[in-house]
Amino acid sequence: MKELDVLYETVIDRKANGEEGSYTSYLFNKGLDKILKKVGEECTEVVIASLSQSKEELVGEIGDLMYHLIVLMVEKGITLDDVNAELEKRSQKTHNLKAERKPIEHL
């Protein structure tokens, strides 16, 4: 997804160079605990928006979560390619529902 690549590069640049007035630079300066707090908050906001808000608001909350996840990835040295490779590995395997979760078939 093009926008994710652009955002990732911007976040990499903020970590390397910093930028006056940048929220991303602010997060990196605060450190891992602050980034994790924001990821946790944004997860909760996605859950709340899913239950009670419009599709538009939910899309906004998902965007916030994805942004903060990318900040976390950059902080931990994880690339989009790392995640793509993991998803690609999983895509080889389908029908992952565990046997015990499958409905009992009545013969």
Ligand SMILES: N=c1c2ncn([C@@H]3O[C@H](COP(=O)(O)OP(=O)(O)OP(=O)(O)O)[C@@H](O)[C@H]3O)c2ncn1[C@@H]1O[C@H](COP(=O)(O)O)[C@@H](O)[C@H]1O
């Ligand atoms: N996608 C985002 C993005 N999503 C959310 N946010 C910011 O995340 C903050 C979260 O808001 P909250 O109300 O939860 O938190 P807050 O009270 O403002 O801040 P805290 O005190 O909790 O840290 C807001 O300030 C938003 O502006 C983002 N800030 C930046 N980006 C991207 O990062 C790029 C670089 O931004 P800067 O680093 O600010 O130049 C931008 O062009 C965008 O593409």
